[in-house]
Amino acid sequence: MRFTSQTSSDGVTEQLFTLSFTFGEIPGVLWTPDSAAGARPLILMGHGGGQHKKAPGIVARARRFAAECGFAVAAVDAPAHGDRPRNEEHHRVIAQMRTRMQTGGEVAPVLAEFHTLLAGQSVPEWRAVLDAVQELDHVGAGPVGYWGMSLGCGLGVPFIAAEPRIRAAVLGLNGAETSAEAAAQITVPLEFLVQWDDERVPRAASLALFDLFASAEKTLHANPGKHAEVPMFELDSSLRFFARHLS
Numbered sequence: 001m002r003f004t005s006q007t008s009s010d011g012v013t014e015q016l017f018t019l020s021f022t023f024g025e026i027p028g029v030l031w032t033p034d035s036a037a038g039a040r041p042l043i044l045m046g047h048g049g050g051q052h053k054k055a056p057g058i059v060a061r062a063r064r065f066a067a068e069c070g071f072a073v074a075a076v077d078a079p080a081h082g083d084r085p086r087n088e089e090h091h092r093v094i095a096q097m098r099t100r101m102q103t104g105g106e107v108a109p110v111l112a113e114f115h116t117l118l119a120g121q122s123v124p125e126w127r128a129v130l131d132a133v134q135e136l137d138h139v140g141a142g143p144v145g146y147w148g149m150s151l152g153c154g155l156g157v158p159f160i161a162a163e164p165r166i167r168a169a170v171l172g173l174n175g176a177e178t179s180a181e182a183a184a185q186i187t188v189p190l191e192f193l194v195q196w197d198d199e200r201v202p203r204a205a206s207l208a209l210f211d212l213f214a215s216a217e218k219t220l221h222a223n224p225g226k227h228a229e230v231p232m233f234e235l236d237s238s239l240r241f242f243a244r245h246l247s
Contacts, residue, residue: 001017001018001019001132001133001135001136002017002018002019002020003015003016003017004016004017004018008034010063010067011033011034011066011067012031012032012033012034012063012066012067013031013032013033013034013036014029014030014031015029015030015031015032016028016029017029017030019076019128019129019132021124021125021128022124023079023121023125024084024085026076026077026084026125026128026129027053027076027077027082027083027084028053028074028075028076028077028129029053029054029062029074029075029076030072030073030074030133030136030139031062031063031065031066031072031073031074032066032072032073032138032139033066033067033070036070036072036138036139037137037138038137038138038140039139039140039141039142040070040071040072040138040139040140040142041069041070041071041072041142041143041144041145041242041246041247042071042072042073042074042130042133042134042139042142042143042144042145043062043065043071043072043073043074043144043145043146043147043242043246044073044074044075044126044129044130044144044145044146044147044166045058045061045062045073045074045075045146045147045148045152046075046078046146046147046148046149046151046152046153046155046156047075047077047078047081047148047151047152048149048150048151048152048173049081049111049114049150049151050081051081051082051151052077052081052082052083053075053076053077053082054075054082058075060235061073061147061235061238062075064235064239065239065242068239069239069242069243069247071242071246072133072138072139072142074129074130074133076125076126076129078118078122078151078152078155079118079121079122079125080094080118081151089117090117093110093113093114093117094114096110097110097111097114101200107199107200108175108177108200108201108202108205109177111154111174111175111177111178111200111201112154112175112177112178114151115151115154115155115174115178115179116178116179118151118154118155119154119155119158119159119178119179122155122159123155123158123159123162126155126159126163127159127162127163130144130163130165142246143167143168143245143246144165144166144167144246145166145167145168145169145170145242145245145246146159146160146166146168146169146170146171147169147170147171147238147242148169148170148171149171149172149173149174149193149230150172150173150174150200150201150227151174152171153171153172153173153174154174154178154179156169156171157171157174157178157179157182157183157186157209158179158182160182160186160188161179161182161183161185161186162182166188167188167189167245167246168188168189168190168241168242168245168246169186169188169189169190169191170190170191170192170193170238170241170242171190171191171192171193172192172193172194172206172221172230173193173194173195173198173200173201173206173227173230174201174206174209175201175202175205175206175208175209176205176206176208176209176212177205179209180208180209180212183209183212183213183214184212184213184214185214186213186214186215187214187215187216188215189215189217189218189241189245190213190215190217190218190219191218191219191221191237191238191241192209192210192213192218192219192220192221193221193222193223193230193234194206194207194210194220194221194222194223195222195223195224195225195226195227195229195230196222196223196224196225197224197225197226198226198227199226199227200227201227207220221234221237
């Protein structure tokens with residue numbers, strides 16, 4: 001892991017990094033409380049489709065996790081996003097997805113194809129990032145949580161199923177088409193968000209995914225609105241959820 005910059009504001013330190021891996025360099029960002037020392041809970045955050053590691057929603061949540069809970073938070077650019085290159089297959093699926101969005105076609109099957117395509121690369125990458133971040137003195141090998149909506153959920157489900165260090169997760173805005181088999185392997189405490197009028201992920205698919213999780217403790221949060229209209233008060237709920245399970 002190589003840090004490329006460091007800034008601090010309002011009690012939170014932000015460090016940009018790159019991590020060399022099999023598929024090339026992984027660009028990421030780490031947020032910690034200023035003057036952090038010793039092990040602490042770590043939240044891994046997966047951004048949505050078409051976004052990147054420093055999307056406004058990611059930054060806002062990460063800073064509150066660090067400032068209010070004392071957590072470390074890491075986010076990376078998913079394959080084919082942010083500063084990551086795209087190959088011909090990425091371009092093909094993305095173009096097909098945009099066409100269906102513009103013409104009113106069914107988007108969910110293409111989203112599922114795209115998430116499955118990226119998950120084969122992102123799961124081992126997330127595990128490598130987790131290894132590297134937990135070796136840092138100001139993060140350490142504390143309990144780990146995962147937060148991810150939309151694409152962040154589609155890639156997060158197979159990662160959580162494969163990674164025993166994850167102890168709790170907040171997921172949502174995704175359906176069962178992408179990762180049904182992996183979802184059935186997840187047993188950690190879970191909070192799952194559904195937008196009742198989601199124009200990208202059919203409500204039935206979201207509810208089917210929630211039903212597949214094998215967690216003894218899982219809570220469904222359903223709010224009116226479209227895919228990108230998750231209420232900001234859900235952030236307060238995520239803070240309480242992770243504080244309860246990781247602190």
